[in-house]
Amino acid sequence: MFNENLRGIGSIWIECPIERPDSFSYVLGIIADRFGVSGFSVRSASRNVIRIGSTLSESVYEFPCEFLTMPQAQWLSFGSLPRGHLEFLDCSKEFPIFLQSNSLPVFMPEGHGEILISNNCIHIPVDIFGTIYFMLTRYEEYVNLARDSMGRFSMKSSILRDKEIYSYPIVDLYLILLENIFLKLAPDISIKKRLPKIDVSCDVDHPFFYAGGIKTRIKRLIGDIFKRRSLRAAALTSLSFFKNMDDIDCYLKALKFIIEVNCQAGNSATFFFIPISNHKNDNNNSVSDSRIYKLMKLITDGGHKVGVHPGFLTFMNDFLMREAIDAFKKPFFKLSSSKNYIYSRQHYLMWEVSKTPKLLAKNNVDIDCSLGFNDHPGFRAGTCHQFPLFDPRTESLIGIIESPLIVMEWSLFSPNYMGIDDLDIAKKILIELKEKCFSVDGSFSILWHNNHLVDSNYKKLYEDIIFPFDEKAKFK
Numbered sequence: 001m002f003n004e005n006l007r008g009i010g011s012i013w014i015e016c017p018i019e020r021p022d023s024f025s026y027v028l029g030i031i032a033d034r035f036g037v038s039g040f041s042v043r044s045a046s047r048n049v050i051r052i053g054s055t056l057s058e059s060v061y062e063f064p065c066e067f068l069t070m071p072q073a074q075w076l077s078f079g080s081l082p083r084g085h086l087e088f089l090d091c092s093k094e095f096p097i098f099l100q101s102n103s104l105p106v107f108m109p110e111g112h113g114e115i116l117i118s119n120n121c122i123h124i125p126v127d128i129f130g131t132i133y134f135m136l137t138r139y140e141e142y143v144n145l146a147r148d149s150m151g152r153f154s155m156k157s158s159i160l161r162d163k164e165i166y167s168y169p170i171v172d173l174y175l176i177l178l179e180n181i182f183l184k185l186a187p188d189i190s191i192k193k194r195l196p197k198i199d200v201s202c203d204v205d206h207p208f209f210y211a212g213g214i215k216t217r218i219k220r221l222i223g224d225i226f227k228r229r230s231l232r233a234a235a236l237t238s239l240s241f242f243k244n245m246d247d248i249d250c251y252l253k254a255l256k257f258i259i260e261v262n263c264q265a266g267n268s269a270t271f272f273f274i275p276i277s278n279h280k281n282d283n284n285n286s287v288s289d290s291r292i293y294k295l296m297k298l299i300t301d302g303g304h305k306v307g308v309h310p311g312f313l314t315f316m317n318d319f320l321m322r323e324a325i326d327a328f329k330k331p332f333f334k335l336s337s338s339k340n341y342i343y344s345r346q347h348y349l350m351w352e353v354s355k356t357p358k359l360l361a362k363n364n365v366d367i368d369c370s371l372g373f374n375d376h377p378g379f380r381a382g383t384c385h386q387f388p389l390f391d392p393r394t395e396s397l398i399g400i401i402e403s404p405l406i407v408m409e410w411s412l413f414s415p416n417y418m419g420i421d422d423l424d425i426a427k428k429i430l431i432e433l434k435e436k437c438f439s440v441d442g443s444f445s446i447l448w449h450n451n452h453l454v455d456s457n458y459k460k461l462y463e464d465i466i467f468p469f470d471e472k473a474k475f476k
């Protein structure tokens with residue numbers, strides 16, 4: 001049940017329905033954490049509405065609460081999914097100053113209507129608690145089992161595809177609305193402010209261009225001669241049989257570029273390494289290689305972080321996940337203090353909602369950074385803030401923090417995904433996403449692989465994106 005004895009913030013109280021107390025506690029915990037308070041005075045009521053008020057004010061704000069109060073027989077059934085019909089709620093009269101955008105995206109409940117005021121009760125027709133829960137738990141992915149050819153849940157299969165719901169940090173916007181309500185009810189309360197930031201990362205799938213055993217290099221030599229028809233490339237590949245090529249290795253140079261340019265931008269970047277190769281897509285990487293250790297040291301010495309990048313087959317496999325994370329821990333603890341958080345991102349973003357986070361938590365990973373769509377940028381969990389993952393099946397915390405990924409460069413450029421070849425268009429999309437994240441004081445989390453930072457045009461685009469804005473952006 002709710003802890004009704006938590007210290008409230010000033011005079012604010014929240015009244016919730018009595019069903020699913022653990023799920024309501026999860027949402028209340030998200031709100032408390034975002035506002036930096038220890039809790040609320042919470043009351044239970046048998047109506048399917050959420051009411052928020054204050055002992056200092058006669059006004060009461062009321063929201064429908066349909067999703068979290070649905071009958072148990074429907075819970076986690078396909079029929080319980082919202083249809084994803086997005087509408088916009090005009091908030092310009094009630095929240096003209098606070099909300100940067102004067103309209104709120106709404107898809108729960110459907111056919112919502114408008115804000116109604118009667119006898120000090122302000123009825124806002126948005127299932128705020130249900131939507132926050134639906135988005136953060138990835139409820140949809142427990143119910144909709146459509147997966148792509150590799151086994152991933154893609155944007156194409158999501159209800160968030162309709163009217164581009166994925167393009168809104170909907171959870172963060174709802175939390176801003178709640179913050180505004182709290183401030184109206186009790187103007188003197190102190191709410192924690194978060195600072196927006198750029199969260200840069202690189203999955204080091206290809207640390208070296210001149211890599212692999214004799215077979216791989218012979219294959220490359222044949223490709224240089226017959227496919228690429230480049231004598232220069234063939235000569236360099238031949239040289240790599242006898243000589244260490246690190247000084248001219250373009251992938252290694254790109255990694256050093258990422259390190260340097262992020263130092264200049266004041267960003268601490270995270271570099272994810274595949275610990276063990278169990279599949280051809282893992283590219284024969286191993287963190288026990290001394291060249292990799294040297295590279296990891298260069299990264300941590302430069303003030304950046306290293307994280308684990310469990311291989312292609314680990315996402316549903318207990319044994320392979322444990323083996324990968326154990327292998328990573330050896331160099332990691334040699335380089336970092338045991339107090340440092342273990343960050344993880346799944347290779348190819350192979351992430352299954354009911355399985356992967358639990359495997360990671362079991363192996364003492366602190367923060368997962370995989371939750372973004374592989375096929376499109378956007379807000380897969382409706383937020384650009386970190387949050388604890390929660391399982392709607394058991395209605396309990398999973399024991400791991402999610403740091404959502406907003407954009408991977410490959411989603412923009414791959415012909416299988418957005419297929420953008422005009423870098424000005426890519427820049428526009430990236431700047432818009434960055435503005436949206438900054439407008440809700442969130443983290444613009446961007447993944448850019450080093451092997452896509454060889455060309456100078458891509459490097460220029462990267463530099464244009466990873467520097468902070470001078471001024472906080474406004475949500476459009």
Ligand SMILES: [Zn+2]
Nearest residue numbers: 203205347348
């Ligand atoms: Zn990868």
